[in-house]
Amino acid sequence: MTLSCEDCGEYSSRVRLCQGDMHLCNGCNKKRFGGSKEDGGSERSRITNSGVVINELLCFIVNKMDVLTTDMLVKLCCDQFSDGEVEYAKRTVFELCCNDPGRLIKRQGQNKRFNNMMDMVKLLHEVDNEDLPCFVAKDLAKLPPIDTTHIDVSTLMVELKSLRREVAQMKDIAVRPEVTDFANELGLLRKEISAVKSCVDGLKKPEKVHVESDVISQVARYELPAVCEPLDFHCSLNKDPHTSSYADVVQSRAPAVKAKRPSQSDRLPTKASKNLSVNREEEFTVVSRRSKRRPPPVIGTAKFSEESTIKAVRSHPPFKFFITRFAPTTTPEAIISFIKNRCQVIVKCEQLKTKYDTYASFLIETTREFADKIRDPAIWPTGILVRRYY
Incomplete structure (x- = not known):
């Protein structure tokens, strides 16, 4: 950028801003301010x-x-x-x-x-x-x-990420040959397994070896080892075709036992066994519980005068009802008169204290025989609530 010198008027690119915010060339700058290190x-x-x-x-x-x-x-x-x-x-x-x-x-x-x-x-x-x-x-x-x-x-994090990326690429390059070899070996193993399966399907399955019941009963009397190898009734691929059967194994473990069919006398219980069972039953005593019948209650029938010191409770206890949602001006006398006219029942009525003055509540007392009449909703006006008082 070319500027004009304020001292000599030179217009060139060597003019620059100098001390005092003046545009001077190199010569004018040295004249005014002198050279410095x-x-x-x-x-x-x-x-x-x-x-x-x-x-x-x-x-x-x-x-x-x-x-x-x-x-x-x-x-x-x-x-x-x-x-x-x-x-x-x-x-x-x-x-x-x-x-x-x-x-x-x-x-x-x-x-x-x-x-x-x-x-x-x-x-x-x-x-x-x-x-x-x-x-x-x-x-x-x-x-x-x-x-x-x-x-x-x-900046260090950026360089660390790039370094990790390069190391991962190097790992992939180093692991690729091993992965390829593993895949080839896996393919060969699959082929061998499929060939073995085809050979197994072509072989005829041997019949199961049936063991006589009398031999098993004889062997059951002898204690076998606590840990023994499981006996397979089917021939496997790895088993030698000339191995012995289950019957041979049983005979080898119990050589002194002869396969003898038990007679009818052995099957029937002997007298000694019967006596033994009877003696065992005599050792125990059977305990049986007898139900005890309680005597019926007694209800008194004697009649005493009213001046007697003891009196019985009334047979008909009072039955109380709580009725509410009446107008605030309703009185207990009006309730007694209303029930007497509608149900022909004489009751006792007591006005209860309410939380608000916008309605009135009452407690009426009668006997149980008249409770159903008072509980009938048809005798009460719409909206009146009646329930038992506890």
Whole structure:
């Protein structure tokens, strides 16, 4: 971008923003403010013939801004570089990467170094990697040291995920031959199993060996071992065809027993067995419970005068009803008169205390023989509630 020098009027690309917010060329800038070590010499001394920019601060920022956080990067650079080095690097990066000279703001105050660093980092993040110049460091001792506390954990996680992905791919490549061999062996085993099944289907199943009942009865008298191998009545594939039958095994375990059919006398119970059973029955006594009948209750029939000291309870105890939902002006006399006219029954009536004054409730007392008449809903007006009082 070409600008005009405010002193000599030169219009060229060498005119840049200098101290005092003035656009001056290199010559006018040296006349006004003089040269300094922080300026780094002329334009040719900062940029080599191959376009490489020698600046340790910019080299560190470009290479670490994707690894470290912005706050950590700015803090490291502010602790390592001076105000003049930061301002010089800021002018350089704005001249090479920014076409808007109005964005180059000269910071003042105590946070001048921090604000200049933030301006540089923000600009470098906006520029594409292809358009960034090549920044190199001549003195590596000027670069800030970085330890494990300055490393971004998110970057490590990304690298760890990529490493795991590569290891998984290597495992797949190493395991593939073994999986192929296993699949081939499995196929061969399946073929062999199918061939064995076809051979088994072609063989004739041997008949079951029937054992005589008398031999089993003789063997039952002898105690066999606690643990013995199960005897199979069917011939298996692995069994030798010349093995002995179940009868042979029985005879070998009981050699002294002769297969003799029990006679009729053996089957019938003997006299000794009968006597034994009778003696056993005599040893026990059968206990039988007899039901005890209780005598019937006694009810008195004697009649005494009313002045007697003892009296019986009335045979007809009182039967009480609770009736409610009457008008508040209803009286007990009206209830007694109503029941007498409708049921021809004389009752006792008592008005109860209600929770609200919007209705009236009563307690009526009669005998059990008249309870069904009073319980009849046909004698009461619609909406009246009648139930037994407990």
